[in-house]
Amino acid sequence: xxxxxxxxxxxxxxxxxxxxxxxxxxxxxxxxxxxxxxxxxxxxxxxxxxxxxxxxxxxxxxxxxxxxxxxxxxxxxxxxxxxxxxxxxxxxxxxxxxxxxxxxxxxxxxxxxxxxxxxxxxxxxxxxxxxxxxxxxxxxxxxxxxxxxxxxxxxxxxxxxxxxxxxxxxxxxxxxxxxxxxxxxxxxxxxxxxxxxxxxxxxxxxxxxxxxxxxxxxxxxxxxxxxxxxxxxxxxxxxxxxxxxxxxxxxxxxxxxxxxxxxxxxxxxxxxxxxxxxxxxxxxxxxxxxxxxxxxxxxxxxxxxxxxxxxxxxxxxxxxxxxxxxxxxxxxxxxxx
Numbered sequence: 001x002x003x004x005x006x007x008x009x010x011x012x013x014x015x016x017x018x019x020x021x022x023x024x025x026x027x028x029x030x031x032x033x034x035x036x037x038x039x040x041x042x043x044x045x046x047x048x049x050x051x052x053x054x055x056x057x058x059x060x061x062x063x064x065x066x067x068x069x070x071x072x073x074x075x076x077x078x079x080x081x082x083x084x085x086x087x088x089x090x091x092x093x094x095x096x097x098x099x100x101x102x103x104x105x106x107x108x109x110x111x112x113x114x115x116x117x118x119x120x121x122x123x124x125x126x127x128x129x130x131x132x133x134x135x136x137x138x139x140x141x142x143x144x145x146x147x148x149x150x151x152x153x154x155x156x157x158x159x160x161x162x163x164x165x166x167x168x169x170x171x172x173x174x175x176x177x178x179x180x181x182x183x184x185x186x187x188x189x190x191x192x193x194x195x196x197x198x199x200x201x202x203x204x205x206x207x208x209x210x211x212x213x214x215x216x217x218x219x220x221x222x223x224x225x226x227x228x229x230x231x232x233x234x235x236x237x238x239x240x241x242x243x244x245x246x247x248x249x250x251x252x253x254x255x256x257x258x259x260x261x262x263x264x265x266x267x268x269x270x271x272x273x274x275x276x277x278x279x280x281x282x283x284x285x286x287x288x289x290x291x292x293x294x295x296x297x298x299x300x301x302x303x304x305x306x307x308x309x310x311x312x313x314x315x316x317x318x319x320x321x322x323x324x325x326x327x328x329x330x331x332x333x334x335x336x337x
Contacts, residue, residue: 011270034059036276069116099142106159145324
């Protein structure tokens with residue numbers, strides 16, 4: 001291998017298929033276009049999930065800390081009863097929150113979420129962040145004056161492995177894990193992580209982490225494939241990826257929307273995407289990304305946009321430490337420092 005070459009695994013799915021899936025290490029099939037439920041208010045998420053199912057989404061991404069599991073559970077029950085879809089046709093991802101890492105709490109947290117969702121099992125269950133906080137109750141996930149807990153991440157992972165053995169979760173993985181946290185887990189896990197769900201988009205391409213995961217058949221899922229949009233711009237004054245001139249130029253050349261180009265870019269890198277929209281026509285548009293391809297030149301142009309800066313498109317736990325003894329800066333505590 002020359003000094004300038006590097007490992008770049010091929011995608012683990014066939015984009016020419018009408019319904020492409022990522023084959024996890026367990027053999028389970030994960031649809032590569034998911035519907036995300038972050039920032040979906042309880043009073044609107046039920047209708048949105050129903051619309052997503054009607055639009056053809058079969059992979060739903062959920063999390064306890066989003067505060068909308070019960071409403072999603074009602075929507076799923078309705079979808080099953082109306083015959084829109086069966087449980088077996090859905091791939092459902094859930095997440096373990098930071099304040100539920102204690103070994104004895106992990107199975108309780110999974111059971112609590114499944115009860116909210118009126119489900120018997122998760123297809124995939126993720127550690128939401130690589131940080132343990134003190135437990136604050138299953139119904140009251142910590143956010144604000146959060147305190148660091150004492151449970152090592154590997155102990156939490158062992159408890160997650162037990163969930164697989166008991167059939168509560170068919171696959172387990174992580175979210176927001178940086179490179180060396182991933183490698184540390186890989187070297188210790190009895191059941192290898194099936195997925196690392198991360199912030200990754202055209203402005204934050206994270207090639208080393210993505211290629212490392214794919215080389216181990218660890219699915220990479222982009223929880224913010226469009227870069228956070230207007231809401232992030234208003235909150236953190238971040239640039240809006242959807243308005244980047246290069247993206248607009250490529251979108252025009254293909255007769256596609258900027259969002260479709262950004263999603264297709266990630267798919268062609270082998271990354272599963274989970275866009276989120278409350279608008280039915282956007283749901284359809286975000287899923288309609290299999291009928292065209294970006295050229296090598298397109299991919300090269302988009303690659304030049306990488307700024308290697310996080311755009312804080314996930315609920316970054318930094319500020320949650322404020323007001324407590326483990327806030328170590330005016331902004332809170334950055335667990336990735």
